[in-house]
Amino acid sequence: MLKKLLPILLLILGTGAGIGAGIMLSPPATSDEPHAEEEAPKEDVEEVETSDSEFTKFGKQFVVPLMKNDKVVSIIVVTLSLEIAPGANDRVSAREPKLRDLFLRVMFDHASMGGFRGAFTQPDNLDILRNALRETAQKEMGPDIRDVLITDIGRQDN
Template sequence: MKKLLPVLFLIVGLGAGAGAGVFLGPGEKAEEKAEAKDSEYSEDAAEKKEAKAKPEKSEEETPSGSEYVKFPKQFVIPIVTKDHISALATVSLSLEAVEGSTEAVYSKEPKLRDLFLQVLFDHANMGGFDGAFTRPDNLAPLRKALNDVARNELGDIVKDVLIVDIARQDT
């Protein structure tokens, strides 16, 4: 009897599970609704989906005639003290540029990265990443130098260079 009881519970449990699956599972109506929903998917639905994926820029978010071009990789700057690397600074930059100039910026990206790195290295060598390096009076010369370099390379399509992210990691 002791060996028969677990087998009996197993059979009852399987029967109850199968019954619940049949009773609670999707019936023919649910399948018909799914097919109807698939057939309703039209070009209008595709357009709505694309519109959700690409949020529209409002005039409040972006000044008219501007777009932001983010550099895909961070800039990593070694901070050298007494002939050894004492820290690393990472900086993420974006350009505010005239609308429609993204391709022009990306076509010059290697040159801009080189010029920006030189400015960032100079800033590090002058002690710009020491102490309270995020204070506005410490970042102002860096912003000005980055803007000057970008405008010299790209001309009037650059409106501003934005420091999106800045961090320092001591070694």
């Protein structure tokens, strides 16, 4: 049992460390114009403030192993953000551990049905996952959740 579990754990840990190192070592985003944020037209600021949605990003990525014959053959790494109702950020943040658990269940189910095999980034394939994540989030949080956004997705094959 330990012989089967140890490679999976090491693979997940190594992938997470590699992703973390990549994020930490990436150069900061720079703007061509100095102080571009301060020079933004007032109209843009007002549009952001009057928007009927807010966005919140999950602090950690989701890592989903793909199994074949009881062996990990690939790792899927997904970054998600939520489109939420204005003022719902505190409620959503308080429920983040529960949402992460529910989202992982959805992604594990999606993986077991072959959703991450082949051309998994095709719009139809991602729509199935996105809809399942949104329905799950709305069951848990109600109308506070407007949409689930897949902001980054990648697969690492062994």
